[in-house]
Amino acid sequence: MVKNYVKLLRIEQWLKNFVIFIPLFAYGEMNINDLLNLILVFVFFSFVVSSTYVLNDILDLESDSNHPIKNKRPLASGKISIKKAKFVLIIFFVIGKIGLFNLNSTVLLYSFIYVFATTSYSFLFKYKKYLDILIVSFLFVVRLLIGSSAVTIDLSIPLFLFVFFTSLGIIAAKKYSILNNKEIVNTRIKKFLKENYELSELEFIFKSSFLLASVTYTIWLIIIKTLYLNNFSSIYLVCSLVSYVFFIFIFTTNTINKNSEDIIHLLINNKYMSLSLILFGGFFLLSGFFG
Secondary structure, eight states: OHHHHHHHHTGGGGGGGGGGGHHHHHTTOOOHHHHHHHHHHHHHHHHHHHHHHHHHHHHTHHHHHTSTTGGGSTTTTTSSOHHHHHHHHHHHHHHHHHHHHHHOHHHHHHHHHHHHHHHHIIIIITTSTTHHHHHHHHHHHHHHHHHHHHTTOOOOHHHHHHHHHHHHHHHHHHHHHHHHOTTOOSOHHHHHHHHHOOHHHHHHHHHHHHHHHHHHHHHIIIIIIHHHSOHHHHHHHHHHHHHHHHHHHHHHHHHHHSOOSOHHHHHHHOHHHHHHHHHHHHHHHHHHHTO
């Protein structure tokens, strides 16, 4: 029973919310109070995000029932009723908002922007060409803004662009995988993608996005970091760039040759991809400690 609710809330997807921690380590201003504050923000914001996942599952119930993988989700499989799912949605949303309200009013505002954007996506833009990719990518930028506001650190444009282009590439790759997956047939999303996108178009979007992400991250390293961080932390940051490029290479290869519809599951199942991301995060983290 508990396992079904964990799946409903998509706890494993909380990994995406670690973007919140980027501002704390980006400029070598690491301190324990900010870290503890960010951990609380991470937890309460993740509660809010989980409530939006439940809403999305309720709205996509019919489509998920025809999906070869998503039909095993608690709602689509009938293991959890819609009534119970709505109750869980409300509880997690309220707890998350109350927690953020007591922590930081600006963070609370950004969390409402996140909910508005993801709800608009579910109701209006999920089946609108390009907007279906752009809005989900924007959600990662909102996560970055939440982290920045929680520790009152201003972020540079190159770092914003890095997060945006990385998420844009991942989302476009997800669409590519759905369109390229022969097992997915009678779903609304597959029909939409077939009518609006070509595989070559999506491949161009995610490859060019990852290229731009690498360029903007490099610009950030050169212009922002090396100007005032010591050589020790700069070495860590260069290593993080190499790890990021390795991660993108593995992810792109998996997207073309296999199914990368769910990057979190792909991370769990692909040890090389997991290792490259851990190395990227580790080197980025070390740069914050030694800045």
